[in-house]
Amino acid sequence: MPSDPEIKQSVLDTAKAMVECGLVEGTAGNVSARLPGGRVVLTPSSLDYDSMTLEDLVVTDAEGKVLEGDRPPTTEKALHLACLRQYEDIGAVMHCHALFASMFAVNHEPIPCVIEEFDIYVGGEVPVAEYRLTGSDELAGEASRWLGDRAAVLMANHGLLCVGKDSGHTLKIAQLVERTAQLVWGARMMGEPVPLPESTLEKFAPIYKVVGRLR
Numbered sequence: 031m032p033s034d035p036e037i038k039q040s041v042l043d044t045a046k047a048m049v050e051c052g053l054v055e056g057t058a059g060n061v062s063a064r065l066p067g068g069r070v071v072l073t074p075s076s077l078d079y080d081s082m083t084l085e086d087l088v089v090t091d092a093e094g095k096v097l098e099g100d101r102p103p104t105t106e107k108a109l110h111l112a113c114l115r116q117y118e119d120i121g122a123v124m125h126c127h128a129l130f131a132s133m134f135a136v137n138h139e140p141i142p143c144v145i146e147e148f149d150i151y152v153g154g155e156v157p158v159a160e161y162r163l164t165g166s167d168e169l170a171g172e173a174s175r176w177l178g179d180r181a182a183v184l185m186a187n188h189g190l191l192c193v194g195k196d197s198g199h200t201l202k203i204a205q206l207v208e209r210t211a212q213l214v215w216g217a218r219m220m221g222e223p224v225p226l227p228e229s230t231l232e233k234f235a236p237i238y239k240v241v242g243r244l245r
């Protein structure tokens with residue numbers, strides 16, 4: 031397993047990249063990753079990503095008690111910890127407000143699995159978790175329960191939640207989901223998107239379950 035400094039640097043780099051890629055604006059969105067010994071490192075609440083440094087990150091135990099750091103952790107702390115507690119196989123969590131994915135979230139509409147790489151890297155269509163208030167334990171429970179066999183879930187009227195091997199991996203998942211949401215949106219403008227054959231979905235979805243997020 032990578033060391034604390036390596037994991038923290040990856041969380042910080044991912045948080046900054048999330049803004050640079052346009053997956054969030056301002057101080058929205060948040061990133062977390064598992065540290066050795068059952069600890070978790072999270073981005074802090076309401077701090078500009080441009081000026082964020084390693085010292086601004088917050089380390090908690092699995093229940094959210096702050097162990098290191100002077101700032102409060104992200105207000106979506108419960109969401110991140112619920113995912114990491116529930117799924118031993120994931121190493122990191124990212125929440126963002128990607129524009130096209132959020133359009134599907136507002137319409138309570140899953141993002142369909144229309145390209146092969148989506149099936150392999152996400153595990154199938156991205157479902158929609160029911161609306162719950164931001165920052166609540168109810169949102170954490172509702173959103174995390176969808177991530178047993180896939181890498182992403184939409185949070186109704188809110189945004190996107192992705193899980194992966196490490197924080198860099200969650201960024202790649204978020205970018206793929208956002209690109210596919212835009213692709214489907216555009217394809218619908220042109221006409222009726224054609225689904226992948228069922229046989230392809232059956233062939234590729236198990237690949238995600240086997241190797242998609244192993245640390």
Ligand SMILES: [Zn+2]
Pocket residue numbers: 058059125126127164188189
């Ligand atoms: Zn949010």
